[in-house]
Amino acid sequence: VIGLYDHTHAHTHNLEHPDLSPEIHINGIVRAAYAFLSNVRVAFRHMDKEMFRNIYVTY
Numbered sequence: 001v002i003g004l005y006d007h008t009h010a011h012t013h014n015l016e017h018p019d020l021s022p023e024i025h026i027n028g029i030v031r032a033a034y035a036f037l038s039n040v041r042v043a044f045r046h047m048d049k050e051m052f053r054n055i056y057v058t059y
Helices: 022-045 049-058
Strands: none
16 A cells, blocks of 8 residues: 555644653543543443343343
């Protein structure tokens, strides 16, 4: 594929935190995980019998 590995464009990516410290990176991952778990909690809290049956049969 032509151009797949070409890097002729200027890199203008703005980093959220230019120091790239592991603490900031890990905090971002943990924040995303908590957001995901919060969404799962809300989904299961509002589950009815039909939703449970569909999930149970599927998995």
